[in-house]
Amino acid sequence: MKQSMKDFLPIFSGFMAFSAFIITLFGASYCNFVTFCQTNPIVEEPAILHYGIWWYRGWVAVSDSNGSYIVESCFAYDGDTVIDSNWKAARAFNTLALIFGIVVGSWAICIGCTTPSKKMFQATGALYMLVCFFTGMSLLLLQSNACKANENVAVFEESFPLIDLTFQDTCSLGAGAKTTIAATVLWFVAAVASCMSDPNNEDGGDVVSSDRIAPADKEVSADEKVEEELAPAGEEVPEKV
Structure with missing residues (x-):
């Protein structure tokens, strides 16, 4: 049972890493990392502003032959x-997480085509842990201007002077931030599972107890064979001391 569990760990680790990379990519590309909710809504559903690491969600007017429409989409800043140091650091760590995620994924596929050793799995686990760190540091955006004193929120409030729009002073977690937290956990689980993997059982496996080993048949010497032949029938050959 113990051996079969170790055989399953590399597959489980790879699945966790693949899921973590997809979620990390979603959190980075989605323009909804943090949100600002309207505190004085005049309708049942308050207005919500969304901002991401690289893009923010905005509205644009689109016209065609059927009329004009307001379309919600992601736009570059x-x-x-104003992008402060924490925001720049979040962008840098997010980029490193994606790059190293691709590198580690390629490495895991390559060693999967060979006969991996325990040290290979431990090295993969260390790389997973590094990506876990980079992904977690992307949350520095929560300590940046994107979350605290976001000037874009103030500009949006001033864009509608006839409407009393007031939003939160500090952001709330958006879908991008929540998925980044989930990706950090998944990278950590993948790292632990990879470090525990040992499909070849290089630690030596189960040691067989000596009393479970059947004794080998006693070898009969040539002299004993002669004595058995010379001894009368039915008489027991005395043992040599």
């Missing part, structure tokens, strides 16, 4: 957006 303009040059007037």
Whole structure:
């Protein structure tokens, strides 16, 4: 049972790492890392502003032959957006998480085509842990201007002078931040599972007890064979001391 569990761990570790990479990619590319909710809604559903690491969610007017529409989409930040050190660090760590995620995934596929040793699995686990660190550090965005004193929120409030719009002073976790937290946990689980993997059982396996080993048949010497032949029938050959 113990051996079969170790055979399952590499598959489980790879599945966790693949899931973590997909979720990390979603958290990075989605323009909903943090949100600001309207505190004084005049309708049942308050307005919500969404901001991501690289993009923010906005609205644009689109016109066609059937009329004009307001479309919600993701847009890149303009040059007037103040990006502080924490925001830049979040972007850097997020980029490293994606790059190392691809590298580790390729490495895991390559060793899967060979006969991996326990040290290979431990090295993969260390790389998974590094990606886990990078992914977790992407949450520095929560300590940046994107979450605290976001100037884009103030600009949005001033864009509608006839409507009393007031939003939160500090952001709330959006879908991107929540998935990044989940990805950090999955990378950690993948790292632990990979470090515990030992399909070849290089630690030596189960040791067989000596009393479970059947004794080998006693070898009969040539002299004893002669004595048995010379001894009368039915008489027991005395043992040599």
